Amino acid sequence: MSAAGDLPAKRALWRRLGTLPLFSHYNRLVALVLGLNGAALLHGLNAGQWWTTSGVALETLAGLVLANLSMAILIRQQYIINLLFWLATRAPTSWPLAVRRSLAKVYHFGGLHSGAALAAIGWFAALLGSLSWHWMESLGGVSPALLWVNGGLLGVLLAVAIMAHPRIRARFHNGFERTHRFGGWTALVLFWASTLLFAQDQNPQSPLQEVLLASVPFWMLVGLTFSIALPWLRLRKVPVQLIRTSPHAVIARFGHVTPFPGSSNAISLNPLLEWHSFANIPTPGEAGFRLIISRAGDWTGEFIEQLPTHVWVKGITTAGVAHIETLFKSVVYIATGSGIGPVLPHLLARQVPIRLIWSTRSPRKTYGNELVAEILRAEPDALIWDTDLLGKPDLVQLAYDAVQTFGAEAVICISNQALTQRVVEEMEGRGIAAYGAIWDS
Incomplete structure (x- = not known):
């Protein structure tokens, strides 16, 4: 693997003005x-x-x-x-x-x-x-x-x-x-x-x-x-089956609809006060879908602790950023933590050749052996980086290396706001198409 020093310099400023946040x-x-x-x-x-x-x-x-x-x-x-x-x-x-x-x-x-x-x-x-x-x-x-x-x-x-x-x-x-x-x-x-x-x-x-x-x-x-x-x-209360894989995460399974890969749905425990959107994980040939919900605040923490039997859903299954992958011949996905949720349906759908880099703490302990095995069956060459064992990786370097070795046309990053913005800006600054959520809704 290339060393961090091998990361090439960004293009001249005048060539990457359009990639700067101000000119997004x-x-x-x-x-x-x-x-x-x-x-x-x-x-x-x-x-x-x-x-x-x-x-x-x-x-x-x-x-x-x-x-x-x-x-x-x-x-x-x-x-x-x-x-x-x-x-x-x-x-x-x-x-x-x-x-x-x-x-x-x-x-x-x-x-x-x-x-x-x-x-x-x-x-x-x-x-x-x-x-x-x-x-x-x-x-x-x-x-x-x-x-x-x-x-x-x-x-x-x-x-x-x-x-x-x-x-x-x-x-x-x-x-x-x-x-x-x-x-x-x-x-x-x-x-x-x-x-x-x-x-x-x-x-x-x-x-x-x-x-x-x-x-x-x-x-x-x-x-x-x-x-x-x-x-x-379209507001309704639907049953949900929850599997707590660890104190940090649950996998929620729904059967009321079968959404398309690259989509999301919003769920709530109190429909008038608070809604949270999660990426849908449909499995080809199976009805329903899953969500991966990890502890990221008061609401998700309460959800994991209470394990409700029903939740409120409304609206229409909506396309998200990862839905753009079919525009490219091959894609590198960068995911951290529960960001694997939006990526997994694309691994399972196999519409585009994918190279996955997933950075998370104790993946098997946090999200379960079954989920990790499912990921590796779908993408045997996936790089699953255990931050508890290896520390935090240089995801910019890993993304660039994967693009070079895999010949990918684009990078899609599913992570927190700061890291997503950094990966996207660093890749685009070097002429590589990169995408990630922009937290505008």
């Missing part, structure tokens, strides 16, 4: 959405489209709010996510690697969500300011009730956005999840109230139902409401 595909999508909204603003200013004979073009501003809000919500809808992954992975491996490695960044779609949400808040602030001006100047079409509702709505949207800031989200993750969930529901109710009041204020001489039936924003809001409600309409 996620941030590029944020910039794209904000840029398009900026272009709309400039076009409206130049064409004089922001004013009417009676004041500010309130309906135009409201339409831009709703358009961005629709993007922010729909891009997180599970069916849309699965469609994006399906489209991206249609490319055959005969296509140029440069094209395929860009398509594999499909999981950065969250940039569209963030960019559209920020733009929606910006347009909504402009709308609220315009409504306030209309009311103060007695231009008509704006009631105090509309102002109060929209003021409260802007406050909710700002709270959700602030809690979603990466540093705040990382430090107060449960607070972020609950703010996003309950704040999102509150915002939806206020949007409905705002839509009804706006329609009534702008068309005081017409029956409200006639105005709504002819209103495009109204029907868009109906569609958004259905999209938000759909996962919850």
Whole structure:
């Protein structure tokens, strides 16, 4: 095996600018959405489209709010996510690697969500300011009730956005999840109230139902409401069989669905407060699937200790980052600890030649002899690194060595945030396609 000193230097900075976190595909999508909204603003200013004979073009501003809000919500809808992954992975491996490695960044779609949400808040602030001006100047079409509702709505949207800031989200993750969930529901109710009041204020001489039936924003809001409600309409409590392989981990077995490799499902013990997503492990030819749940915090620790007989599930089986493997002729997987869970279904499916490097503490003691034997049957050349015996490995060096010896086209890392980001950046800095979760949801 190559020594750590054999790791080649990174490419010149100008050649790897696109691989730096600041210029990630996620941030590029944020910039794209904000840029398009900026272009709309400039076009409206130049064409004089922001004013009417009676004041500010309130309906135009409201339409831009709703358009961005629709993007922010729909891009997180599970069916849309699965469609994006399906489209991206249609490319055959005969296509140029440069094209395929860009398509594999499909999981950065969250940039569209963030960019559209920020733009929606910006347009909504402009709308609220315009409504306030209309009311103060007695231009008509704006009631105090509309102002109060929209003021409260802007406050909710700002709270959700602030809690979603990466540093705040990382430090107060449960607070972020609950703010996003309950704040999102509150915002939806206020949007409905705002839509009804706006329609009534702008068309005081017409029956409200006639105005709504002819209103495009109204029907868009109906569609958004259905999209938000759909996962919850699939909420159910299902039995789970748990095998505690050690005080550190359990293997959960479900039989209510048979998902596809590279997918995940969210489970909960209290569906209103906390949800956790885990990679599904289907076995070819068998119904149902497994999850590997390791102790990583209060919730997982409680789960392992209590061994519940039933859990709540909702939503739709959703594609995850590892689903992109079919874009490549061969792949090196880097996994640590329970990160073996997202990798195992791909080992079993055998869709792509894989070289596995799994770093974990006492693998047989922690996850059981049966799981380790299953991995080795699927990938006899897997490197299983026992950190209790060998210490922590240099996964960057191991990943590079595996790419060179195996001839892999890409590296997929399933680990904690810091290590994933390091492996991806170090590989891409040396011209090797690399992928890993970006913790944007």
